[in-house]
Amino acid sequence: MDTRIKICGLNTPESVAAAVGAGANYLGFVFFAKSPRNVSIAQAHDLAIDVPPGVMKVALVVNADDASLDAINAAVPLDMLQLHGHETPERVAEIRARYGLPVMKAVGVASSADVPALDRYGAVANQILVDAKAPKDADLPGGNGVSFDWRLIAKRGWNAPWMLAGGLAPDNVVEAIRLTGAKQVDVSSGVESAAGVKDAAKIRAFCDAIRRA
């Protein structure tokens, strides 16, 4: 399968090397203090600086203000911003204009009532991340390892390229792609051995499963 792969929540040089070595197209760095995957700006700089050209370095932020985004953007060599909070379509457009970087907006899906938001954000973002909605009691707005009913978006398209996320893992990603028609996928906890600890063998298994299919 010619699917583009994002490995999110990388926080060590070893996990970055594993993702790059396995053929990931996007690497995600999480800036969210409560996350077990959180990185400082200095850490993200060091992780991103030697990533080979062509592999997209993505900063994931949650309801970030301009000051935080300015600081991240000034220090970390980035190719994309991922907005994973309650950013409005207007705020998405503002961030795109301010930084001149492609912006991917995450939209949580749990039921058919959530699907129209994908149209709204697809009109203003460069990409949309179609993710599972976080459970009500979750501490994190993403990276919870839960899936949604993929039939809700089967073979759909929007105005922007999109990426499937939420509970993907080496043993279900091929089925998820077949059912939804996703051309890009994103994974975090499905390639970890513990919360915030990436597992190189699982990263390889995830990428290999897709390439073999």
Ligand SMILES: O=C(O)c1ccccc1NCC(=O)[C@H](O)[C@H](O)COP(=O)(O)O
């Ligand atoms: O991963 C986190 O810790 C995180 C924290 C705050 C906001 C978003 C977060 N992750 C979002 C991602 O991009 C995940 O890759 C996506 O939600 C899928 O996660 P998973 O179900 O664990 O594969």
